[in-house]
Amino acid sequence: MSLHQVHVSQHPLVAHKLSLLRDKSVAPKQVRELVDELSMLLLTEATASLSLKDVGKVSAACPLQEYNAVGLKERVGLVPVLRSGLGMVNAGLSLLPMARVYHLGMYREKLTLQPVEYYNKLPEERDVDICIVLDPMIATGGTSVATVSALKDWGADQIQFVCICASQDGLAQLAAAHPDVVVHVGAIDNEIDANGYVMPGIGDSGDRLYNTPYL
Template sequence: MTTQPSPFASSPIVLDHPLIRHKLTRLRKVETSTAGVRRLVRELSLLMCYEATRDLPMETVEITTPLETMQAEQLAGPDVCFISILRAGNGLLDGMLDLVPFAPVGHIGLYRDPETLEAVEYYLKLPSQISSRRCVVVDPMLATGHSAAAALTRLKEKGAKRLLFVCLLSTPEGIACLKEHHPDVPVITCAIDRGLDEHGYIRPGLGDAGDRLFGTK
């Protein structure tokens, strides 16, 4: 999977695979149904997971094929976990768990205050041994960056040391926010959009990711 460099402060990895670009275009369309949105997000998350798990540690084991014994590589233990920022982050879990079905999953519930646009926490449930795991934090949208920054702060408070943030869409504002508060956390995204409107929504974006995933208004 190829990547393109970004000029923005935190140097996010912008995934540039043709399949990702194609599926993201279909996802953005206003006429795409709820079922279509769910399918596309699942497919995109699977492709994003490929990049997010690129450097997981490996170990060599002896196996027997139908023809002979050989030395082969496998993942070195349950090193990774996924953390979903509720509620829209759950839409990214299915594809990732298709690839890494043994990974434990944590959830952090945040909502955006409509006046201040700041993140307010209402739920937190995390896997055990979080300090020794790679924590892949997922949320479809990196808009203002406040929710993502708040989630990463809480995870660090709980002991997380190896963090990665994965999103479908991002903005220069959101990237700058994470750069300011969490310069040590890499960001993987499918696109960096133009920016935010007066309500804090990504433009051109794809609408409200949670509403489009779950068929709500």
């Protein structure tokens, strides 16, 4: 994958909190808290590329003197991939309360490990300038490729992908299909097992978030 398109966080808190998240003994409540905190850190890095526009002079709200106000230029859409991406939405809305949230549901078929879309809540017309896909994990890359393809079919031309952990193979698959997509990731792991799980990874993030049985 083109290195300039993949940004691996160097923040020590990301490394620390990801290390905690890898521990399988962590309770679901703490899993949700760690995913939220990691999402906040990674989204802060991802949104550093957003641009600003002048809003105009403000006088009444300033304690000392008027100032030139600025606001975000781009309209942002958050796209959590169901279901595990839902664990990252609150962090996104905390940073971007004006963002629109669009849901895409994907599951990985157990035998082929291929993605199957089962839910798509994108409106008929694109009404945002940039889409930020939220998914804690990129494993085989199939789901991430399918998600970005769906957004491009919808008309999105600026897409970022924010994930907590990814495999090298999954990132390579995403880059081959969509070399223009910028990825912000907490860590890159080397291996995928026969069931399509990243090793060491963080396990099945959806099951861990919502306290359902997992490996």
